[in-house]
Amino acid sequence: MNLKRRSAAPALLALIAAGSLVVAGCGSDPNAKPGGNGGGNAAGGPPANCGGKANLTAEGSSAQKNAIDVFIQSYQAQCSGQNLAYNPTGSGAGVKQFNAGLVDFGGSDSALKDAEVAAAQQRCQGNPAWNLPLVFGPVAIGYKLDGVTNLVLNGEVAAKIFNGQIKTWNDPAIAALNSGAQLPSTPINVVFRSDESGTTDNFQQYLTASSKGAWTQGAGKKFAGGVGSGAQGSAGVSQAVSGAAGSITYVELSYAQDNNISMAKLDSGSGPVELTPETVGKAIESAKVSGSGNDLKLDLKSVYGGNTAGAYPLLLATYEIVCSKGYDAPTAQAVKAFLTTAATNGQQQLPEAGYAPLPESFKQKLLTAIQAIG
Incomplete structure (x- = not known):
């Protein structure tokens, strides 16, 4: 990472x-x-x-x-x-x-x-x-989709995208979270980290906790979704997505910004939340000390499985x-x-x-x- x-x-x-x-x-x-x-x-x-x-x-x-x-x-x-x-x-x-x-x-x-x-x-x-x-x-779910820059996802839909259950951008599950959006029938191209990564581990932990059972592949530093194409490092996945419409990945905030990749809002049950310092701060505050x-x-x-209002749940510590x-x-x-x-x-x-x-x-x-x- x-x-x-x-x-x-x-x-x-x-x-x-x-x-x-x-x-x-x-x-x-x-x-x-x-x-x-x-x-x-x-x-x-x-x-x-x-x-x-x-x-x-x-x-x-x-x-x-x-x-x-x-x-x-x-x-x-x-x-x-x-x-x-x-x-x-x-x-x-x-x-x-x-x-x-x-x-x-x-x-x-x-x-x-x-x-x-x-x-x-x-x-x-x-x-x-x-x-x-x-x-x-913070980690972004970054994507490139022509005409769509305000995408909303939740843990369940993200899990089904990254394990191949959802295959096209106009899938009804995505459409239900994005009322009024013009979603194309473009196939979804998942891009994942081909190297072992703490980012991958935390992302898969997020999917496990937030997906209501849709993600059964577990966590770990190797991507376990079984779909998509791999790229080396954060630079590799962000560059791959920026150059290919219909692609999606998980990547640290700075790489998404530097490669002009759109970032999905995440809805944990309290409404869509954009990735900002304020929303990440609320997530940190909501973290339980074990x-x-x-x-x-x-x-x-x-944090990953919670629904604190205004908290962006996907982060690393x-x-x-x-x-x-x-x-x-x-x-x-x-x-x-x-x-x-x-x-x-x-x-x-x-x-x-x-x-x-x-x-x-x-x-x-x-x-x-x-x-x-x-």
Whole structure:
């Protein structure tokens, strides 16, 4: 999964400028202090307690790499002389390196699995490791259909498209969701990720949760729909759809925008919802925390299968895997400072990178957990 943003997202930026999400300020804080205690914070929440270990290390999810780059810039602006080196080797490698004590925290597309919890606790000197969801990215169901730019889908119809039960664009099930639209009899060309992808896994989880049993193929990083043609990576699927009328795919927001692909509104039962920062923020707010205390492991099935009014349900979450306690004092201080910066000032530039900023209520949950790291 790659959420890289290669050009500005005007719709996202305009909505944020209009105040659709609580994200204040822009750029570095003029009151930031170079090192020591009390690095300034222009975006609300506690100030970063700069200092400690000068060169943090982290490894894992490639999905969040571009967001981490944004966070590093904010961290360096706020805490002079501090740095983080992030190696985007994939979620599995990130968890392994964290559990082996080779990096200060891990990045993962999913929370720690049951089989990984004991090793993480041992790495943290007998203390629990926490899953902190820091980066969220919306996924579009992108399509190209001449004369149709305002398509509405729901989980059931999307599932039947992506497993081949619905074969043409004027199918009655699609028409029922798009009253008045002139839907052609064009065959539907499904385009899927041919490589293993966290985007595919989350998309199939969405179909499983939202389709009322229409999707029986399960989840996983390989597309299981059994129809269509594959393309390599997010760039490949978006380019394939942009060049072929009648095509449909699932792809990260930035790629849909950059390739001028129309994006379907999703109706979870409370009316069609367009993909915007505000609607993604509502989905994040509606996500249930399945972890206990400050372990913020999420149950995204509550989002995928929910019907919260105004919430866009198809999104990805990536985690930072950290020790609740067990770091030496300099490392704990620096980890907390980096994550505090990332959750506050670092959120401001995320739309330009193709990610969704944290809504205020969720940000406060995250900051509470960060401040409790020992």
